[in-house]
Amino acid sequence: SVFSSPSFDEHEDVAFHYDGETGLKAIISLHSTVMGPALGGCRMWAYDDDAAALTDVLRLSRGMTFKNALADLPWGGGKSVIIGNAKTDKTPAMMREMGRFVDSFGGRYIVAEDVGTTPEDMAEIAKTTRNVRGVKSVGFDPSPGTAYGVFKGLEAAVGEALGASDLKGVRVAVQGLGHVGYDLARRLHAAGAVLTVTDIDAAALARAERELGATVVGLDAIYDADVDVYAPCALGATLNDDTIPRLKASIVAGAANNQLAETRHGDRLADRGILYAPDYVLNAGGVIHIYHEGPDFDRDATFAHIGRIGGTMRDIFRRAKDDGIPPHIAADRLAKDKLAAAKAGQRKA
Ligand code: NAI
Structure with missing residues (x-):
């Protein structure tokens, strides 16, 4: 069972989302919100299997907790993954659905770009949630x-x-x-x-x-x-x-x-x-x-x-x-x- 993954050590909240219309298959992992809303990027990757995607999102969200804490940010650690090929499977509608998924956390998760996603994707996500950073139109380069x-x-x-x-x-x-x-x-x-x-x-x-x-x-x-x-x-x-x-x-x-x-x-x-x-x-x-x-x-x-x-x-x-x-x-x-x-x-x- 996915719920027996040993990587679920101290995670607060992990959610899976499938959307039939856009084909979105995504996982959001909130490792910790002790310091504040969990911020972490959205990775889109053609994982070998769903277990690999879960292991990755659990590991990466934990890493974000440590990273944000040591960076003196009022942010906890989270991460999301979209299972699929970023070059061939991605559509704007899928990104807007991802935004709805992010929004369902009511601000406890803030998404940004990562491997396989771009500032343009964040702009699409921004149409369905306010809880997004690194949006193309904002025009900042970190x-x-x-x-x-x-x-x-x-x-x-x-x-x-x-x-x-x-x-x-x-x-x-x-x-x-x-x-x-x-x-x-x-x-x-x-x-x-x-x-x-x-x-x-x-x-x-x-x-x-x-x-x-x-x-x-x-x-x-x-x-x-x-x-x-x-x-x-x-x-x-x-x-x-x-x-x-x-x-x-x-x-x-x-x-x-x-x-x-x-x-x-x-x-x-x-x-x-x-x-x-x-x-x-x-x-x-x-x-x-x-x-x-x-x-x-x-x-x-x-x-x-x-x-x-x-x-x-x-x-x-x-x-x-x-x-x-x-x-x-x-x-x-x-x-x-x-x-x-x-x-x-x-x-x-
Ligand atoms: P980038 O894509 O602009 O630069 C990567 C450079 O590495 C390119 O010039 C590319 O030609 C070169 N490269 C690719 N394969 C290579 C190889 N085998 N040997 C030598 N050079 C090779 O990426 P960016 O934004 O400069 O990021 C660099 C690293 O820093 C990445 O690992 C990224 O995840 C990390 N990073 C970047 C941040 C940012 O603000 N851009 C923030 C945190 C981490």
């Missing part, structure tokens, strides 16, 4: 915010591992020069870092060579680069059995989601003495930006909030040292403590 947060967290990691107070001469390998990666590379270059870069996009590489004096290497050679920091900003799961033994970097700090192929790879990094800045803390600038978006958007206040990622990262490294655990575990503990404190506060009130 990527520069994400890049700024990664930069601040990377700085904190360099301070921790190398004892350096700035990035002058620090060698960084940036994997992926997209919306986040290029902006991060630009900031790093401005701070005096020396860049090695890779991408599948030749134009982005040429630009980085020209504007940032970056050294270009092949897609696979990035793991062998002789650098201080490896900054994954393209794909997930790049920290795995194949790559970890090859890394020369003493720090991993990048924007990509789900960098650890499996949790145990966080331990492998620690075994090798490589400091890992947990991805979901480092790349929270995007969700913080989304929180601040609106008619009264205040860029300075938004970036000040995002900048606090540096301090959070230092708290995590301290906790890791105090408890004798790797940072990816310390981050989860810090988030759990925060949630427990909030819960205790609510019981008292």
Whole structure:
């Protein structure tokens, strides 16, 4: 039975929705609303089976609780999945039905885009619910915010591992020069870092060579680069059995989601003495930006909030040292403590 899934550890509310007219097959998972309404993206994916979709939404919604808590947001953690092929199965009517499903939670779930959905889809969803963020017509791009947060967290990691107070001469390998990666590379270059870069996009590489004096290497050679920091900003799961033994970097700090192929790879990094800045803390600038978006958007206040990622990262490294655990575990503990404190506060009130 789906209800016996071991992943239902502490989830508050999980709902399935099938709509015959539009063909929508969706699951919404609210992991926690202790901090506030549960915010998390809607993923559309052609899952092998429904059990895989359920496991994914449970796992991802739990991750959002931790991410939003450590980002100092008044938001809990949730996520939704639509089962189907985003390229061939998606229709505007299906998205509007998804909006009705989101709306049925009465504001306890707030949806945003994720893998397989776009700002245009969010605009469609916005026709049937107000509980949506990242709508196309609103016209905000969170990527520069994400890049700024990664930069601040990377700085904190360099301070921790190398004892350096700035990035002058620090060698960084940036994997992926997209919306986040290029902006991060630009900031790093401005701070005096020396860049090695890779991408599948030749134009982005040429630009980085020209504007940032970056050294270009092949897609696979990035793991062998002789650098201080490896900054994954393209794909997930790049920290795995194949790559970890090859890394020369003493720090991993990048924007990509789900960098650890499996949790145990966080331990492998620690075994090798490589400091890992947990991805979901480092790349929270995007969700913080989304929180601040609106008619009264205040860029300075938004970036000040995002900048606090540096301090959070230092708290995590301290906790890791105090408890004798790797940072990816310390981050989860810090988030759990925060949630427990909030819960205790609510019981008292
Ligand atoms: P993007 O799609 O703009 O950039 C990805 C870049 O990686 C592209 O330039 C692409 O050509 C390159 N790439 C693809 N395959 C590659 C490979 N095998 N090796 C090297 N480069 C490769 O994506 P974006 O928005 O910059 O996001 C990057 C990562 O950060 C993703 O993992 C994303 O989930 C994560 N992230 C992004 C946020 C945002 O605000 N955009 C927020 C939080 C996380």
